[in-house]
Amino acid sequence: MLRSAAVLVVDGVSPFEFGVVCEVFGKDRTDDGVPPIDFRVCGERPGEPVRISVGVHLVPERPLSDLVSADLVAVPACDIRDEYPPAVLAALRDAVSRGATLLSVCSGGFVLGDAGLLDGRPCTAHWRDAEEFQQRFPAAKVDADVLYVDDGNIITSAGTAAGIDACLHLVRRELGSRVAAQIARRMVVAPQREGGQRQFVDMPVPECTADSLQPVLLWMLETITEDHTVAELAARATMSERTFARRFVAETGTTPHRWLSTQRVLHARTLLEQSSLGVEEIARLAGFGTPALLRHHFQRAVGVTPTDYRRSFSA
Incomplete structure (x- = not known):
């Protein structure tokens, strides 16, 4: 059951993908019959500004320890770099060990890969970054032709709008179709894009x-x-x-x-x-x-x- 969700904020986080996670899991929709979710914005140094990719700053209020204890940990897109903060990677590994589900949006998958969480696992990445992603994480099983991949406790999604599909899929999986449809209706998006839906790998048809x-x-x-x-x-x-x-x-x-x-x-x-x-x-x-x-x-x-x-x- 999804009762708490944390979104990770690192330097260079992308505002749209961050906003998608906030819109799906952070908005109070109890008036619409959506179960309440304890939502947390977490960073390595809470209270200190973190640079967003478009030149403004965001201040996470919660520490990484609050991320570790959440049912869901979302990693939105951020600048692709050679390495990410060790404390952040350790927190993600601890979250998985404690039984959390991890969800990455677009280049957020690089953070999961850098934490060693995608070795031997099916995943996806933005088509533009897929080759680099596979070279950097050769043990990962990358499928660049899909919107998102659900591998149980780790869900990865492709670029930008595919993050909406992945988030709503997770809501649908954990809270049911009615809740996912209600959130999608408020967002004015389809609750699930039609296509050859597979249990773990999804790809839409036109x-x-x-x-x-x-x-x-x-x-x-x-x-x-x-x-x-x-x-x-x-x-x-x-x-x-x-x-x-x-x-x-x-x-x-x-x-x-x-x-x-x-x-x-x-x-x-x-x-x-x-x-x-x-x-x-x-x-x-x-x-x-x-x-x-x-x-x-x-x-x-x-x-x-x-x-x-x-x-x-x-x-």
């Missing part, structure tokens, strides 16, 4: 933003339990099959069949999280028909079986 196919997509969602041929969909869009297929891929990044399968997996995932329905009924409502077909598509997209996913993420 969303369709064109008006031309929107009615067809909505109709496919409304009739998610039915199978649709390209000919049927093209006729509804008043296009030839060839034109429709080409336009669909151009606007959604995938084929109609794969898009519908992804939406079915997303629907099944929501039902697994938020309902007590049996797997057979979920398979029917999601449009897969049978538990075996649900299991096949779900495990291929998410990386675990529906039963295992429910065990980990059910509210």
Whole structure:
């Protein structure tokens, strides 16, 4: 259960990534039904100004000992340097030893790597820094093609906005989908960007933003339990099959069949999280028909079986 969160402030911290952590975990949203979180801004020398990357200063009020005792320790982006303060690295290692979850945003992963916490573990980094990150931490298993990587007690995220995805994912994992959705609504962001969501590694697929196919997509969602041929969909869009297929891929990044399968997996995932329905009924409502077909598509997209996913993420 997430009851306390600490954000680490070091010299050269980036204001946006710092602000993302504060917005998700530091704002009092109890009026919206969000559980209270004891939020702490911690630094090596509390009360002393720390330089922000854009030329202003921030004063952390809490010591590193308050970071060590938090349930969550967030490390926002900061200037990449050859080494970080030994006391900071020791505090991060102590936090992990005490059972804390660590979350890095963008270049904050370099701090975790310098602390030796990513050796042998899957992680990610900003695509621009991925090569340097892998060279500097050769024992880390870097995947630069994803928004964030959830490896249990350590979550790493890619650049800037991916930190929002990672933070909301952690809220969703620890406090449930309803709380994550409420925070996201106040932030005016999607609670989770759609895509081939895996349990530990997430990568979005492009969303369709064109008006031309929107009615067809909505109709496919409304009739998610039915199978649709390209000919049927093209006729509804008043296009030839060839034109429709080409336009669909151009606007959604995938084929109609794969898009519908992804939406079915997303629907099944929501039902697994938020309902007590049996797997057979979920398979029917999601449009897969049978538990075996649900299991096949779900495990291929998410990386675990529906039963295992429910065990980990059910509210």
